[in-house]
Amino acid sequence: MAALSSFSSLNCPTTSSSSSSSPCLSSRRLSFSSSALKKFLPKKISLQSPRYWNVINSQDGTVPVTASPPENVTSLRKLKDELLSITSSEEVREETSVDIVDEHNSTVSIVVVGASGDLAKKKIFPALFALYYEDCLPKHFTVFGYARSKMTDAELRDMVSRTLTCRIDKRENCSEKMEQFLKRCFYHSGQYDSEKNFAELDMKLRDHEKGRVSNRLFYLSIPPYIFIEVVRCASNSASSANGWTRVIVEKPFGRDSESSASLTRDLKQYLVEDQIFRIDHYLGKELVENLSVLRFSNLIFGPLWSRQYIRNVQFIFSEDFGTEGRGGYFDSYGIIRDIMQNHLLQILALFAMETPVSLDAEDVRNEKVKVLRSMKPLQLENVVIGQYKSHTKGSVTYPAYTDDNTVPKGSLTPTFAAAALFINNARWDGVPFLMKAGKALHSKIAEIRVQFKHVPGSLYNSSFGTDLDRTTNELVIRLQPDEGIYLKINNKVPGLAMRLDQSNLNLHYAARYAKEIPDAYERLLLDAIEGERRLFIRSDELDAAWALFTPVLKELEEKKVMPELYPYGSRGPVGAHYLAARHNVQWGDISAEHPLE
Numbered sequence: 001m002a003a004l005s006s007f008s009s010l011n012c013p014t015t016s017s018s019s020s021s022s023p024c025l026s027s028r029r030l031s032f033s034s035s036a037l038k039k040f041l042p043k044k045i046s047l048q049s050p051r052y053w054n055v056i057n058s059q060d061g062t063v064p065v066t067a068s069p070p071e072n073v074t075s076l077r078k079l080k081d082e083l084l085s086i087t088s089s090e091e092v093r094e095e096t097s098v099d100i101v102d103e104h105n106s107t108v109s110i111v112v113v114g115a116s117g118d119l120a121k122k123k124i125f126p127a128l129f130a131l132y133y134e135d136c137l138p139k140h141f142t143v144f145g146y147a148r149s150k151m152t153d154a155e156l157r158d159m160v161s162r163t164l165t166c167r168i169d170k171r172e173n174c175s176e177k178m179e180q181f182l183k184r185c186f187y188h189s190g191q192y193d194s195e196k197n198f199a200e201l202d203m204k205l206r207d208h209e210k211g212r213v214s215n216r217l218f219y220l221s222i223p224p225y226i227f228i229e230v231v232r233c234a235s236n237s238a239s240s241a242n243g244w245t246r247v248i249v250e251k252p253f254g255r256d257s258e259s260s261a262s263l264t265r266d267l268k269q270y271l272v273e274d275q276i277f278r279i280d281h282y283l284g285k286e287l288v289e290n291l292s293v294l295r296f297s298n299l300i301f302g303p304l305w306s307r308q309y310i311r312n313v314q315f316i317f318s319e320d321f322g323t324e325g326r327g328g329y330f331d332s333y334g335i336i337r338d339i340m341q342n343h344l345l346q347i348l349a350l351f352a353m354e355t356p357v358s359l360d361a362e363d364v365r366n367e368k369v370k371v372l373r374s375m376k377p378l379q380l381e382n383v384v385i386g387q388y389k390s391h392t393k394g395s396v397t398y399p400a401y402t403d404d405n406t407v408p409k410g411s412l413t414p415t416f417a418a419a420a421l422f423i424n425n426a427r428w429d430g431v432p433f434l435m436k437a438g439k440a441l442h443s444k445i446a447e448i449r450v451q452f453k454h455v456p457g458s459l460y461n462s463s464f465g466t467d468l469d470r471t472t473n474e475l476v477i478r479l480q481p482d483e484g485i486y487l488k489i490n491n492k493v494p495g496l497a498m499r500l501d502q503s504n505l506n507l508h509y510a511a512r513y514a515k516e517i518p519d520a521y522e523r524l525l526l527d528a529i530e531g532e533r534r535l536f537i538r539s540d541e542l543d544a545a546w547a548l549f550t551p552v553l554k555e556l557e558e559k560k561v562m563p564e565l566y567p568y569g570s571r572g573p574v575g576a577h578y579l580a581a582r583h584n585v586q587w588g589d590i591s592a593e594h595p596l597e
């Protein structure tokens with residue numbers, strides 16, 4: 001057990017400044033026994049990332065084993081010796097080849113294309129800083145902003161600095177860290193279709209890479225119709241000569257099956273699938289990441305997770321603001337493409353998938369795609385759409401969707417949709433999976449609700465009155481805000497009488513965990529840097545997601561179906577309730593409750 005003990009309380013001397021509690025390590029560390037290590041050692045071990053060891057099995061794909069180096073090891077060379085010393089078998093030692101990409105000799109350049117835009121400012125630069133602050137970025141890294149706007153490095157730094165914050169649970173050396181981070185940020189102004197401008201960027205990147213192995217990550221934070229031009233230019237003029245080149249592609253990935261397939265085809269003229277990281281930021285959210293942990297590491301949920309006990313599942317997304325400022329983009333997509341086809345459907349796939357063979361990206365994505373391909377075609381009768389209208393409350397008048405100057409008058413684009421979906425497989429046959437997504441509603445919330453069946457022959461039915469639906473167990477996973485998981489159970493009200501009520505078993509994150517929850521973009525950027533693909537969308541998943549929604553989207557558009565109008569700030573169109581009722585479901589978010597408080 002020597003290996004287990006030497007690898008189980010480890011530090012990370014390989015990040016830019018070492019910290020004994022670096023979250024990038026602790027969240028991913030896996031202890032393994034010396035016998036397990038011996039099993040892997042004969043195979044080729046590649047220490048691709050200083051903190052992420054990929055043990056590559058040439059026959060069966062990649063078996064990821066994460067670990068961090070022992071405290072007393074200060075260089076990767078020593079780490080290699082340490083690794084080899086763990087096994088006593090000479091034969092094993094001779095067969096073992098350890099490729100070390102020495103972090104002293106490699107660098108990562110992160111190019112944010114569209115650096116002047118909303119997403120870059122709001123999410124990407126702050127997430128990169130948070131990773132830096134947590135010592136999660138490699139020792140040598142550079143951040144480059146690229147866009148058409150004219151800006152100096154100093155102006156970019158000034159723009160970026162306005163959005164940076166430190167973890168509220170830490171805050172040590174905050175301004176010092178910000179300054180260090182900003183010194184690593186640079187800007188290059190160029191056109192998106194100019195290979196010459198990308199070649200200039202390449203020169204600047206080379207200057208910063210200083211002859212080290214160069215790894216490059218391009219984040220396409222730009223409108224989708226310029227994706228391909230950028231990928232062409234980056235690929236032809238600015239891809240890495242001796243390391244990896246990866247591209248994070250933001251949604252929307254097309255607007256239907258055909259355009260999505262054509263986007264993938266075009267991307268693949270310049271990139272192979274492994275270089276394409278299609279981001280769905282909901283997969284980076286803490287409670288979405290926790291979904292598999294909840295299901296597969298707790299014995300109690302496994303047996304309940306099927307049509308035998310689950311009556312329906314609800315995926316609810318609601319925002320209490322309209323499309324303010326993004327109406328131009330939104331009007332050609334609508335809420336089904338903006339939220340349902342990607343964020344909610346991805347969560348559904350994770351919720352409903354079978355246990356994957358391992359947590360390896362391909363194993364997880366294989367299971368998700370099976371769910372998506374098993375889904376019953378979505379019928380128009382199982383979809384309700386809505387659009388918000390103006391509403392006056394007190395002295396404030398909230399605008400209608402079509403009051404937005406960037407929205408064409410008379411637009412039929414839905415800002416709300418509800419849908420009932422079904423999975424045609426043995427586990428889920430007949431269980432309604434309801435989705436509801438809307439803008440300008442009464443609250444901002446995203447949650448998964450699992451409603452269980454009635455207790456058969458319950459001794460206590462008479463204590464509840466006539467509405468047995470009020471007594472069913474419900475598991476609620478609140479993705480945001482105020483993350484938490486709670487289970488509604490029936491309980492005896494203390495006292496001499498036999499009176500029952502429904503109460504919550506609560507896991508309220510703010511009360512249970514002192515740590516601030518990282519933003520989804522932090523997790524996803526880190527994964528992309530490390531080549532971890534589990535939380536990114538593979539092309540066959542994308543095809544299956546579009547295959548489900550494209551026919552109904554076409555029908556809505558061809559038939560010019562009128563969305564049901566709902567007042568800004570309301571609970572959405574009543575049609576959503578009729579839809580649920582037709583499937584014998586009541587939306588769980590309707591009763592005004594604050595169970596986590």
Ligand SMILES: NC(=O)C1=CN([C@@H]2O[C@H](COP(=O)(O)OP(=O)(O)OC[C@H]3O[C@@H](n4cnc5c(N)ncnc54)[C@H](OP(=O)(O)O)[C@@H]3O)[C@@H](O)[C@H]2O)C=CC1
Nearest residue numbers: 114116117118119120147148149221222223224250251252
């Ligand atoms: N903003 C958000 O919250 C979210 C955004 N996304 C996706 O991320 C990507 C970026 O979003 P966001 O930052 O909001 O986008 P922006 O509209 O802010 O565009 C980003 C940058 O792209 C350039 N740009 C904008 N319009 C054009 C155009 N017509 N032709 C050429 N260049 C243009 C601009 O830079 P310059 O003029 O300096 O070249 C702009 O600063 C999009 O694909 C979006 O769908 C996904 C989820 C959420």
Ligand SMILES: O=C1O[C@H](COP(=O)(O)O)[C@@H](O)[C@H](O)[C@H]1O
Nearest residue numbers: 251281319326338339343446480
């Ligand atoms: O992808 C999108 O997501 C945001 C909501 O993201 P959240 O992390 O703030 O919940 C949504 O506002 C936007 O319309 C959509 O494009």
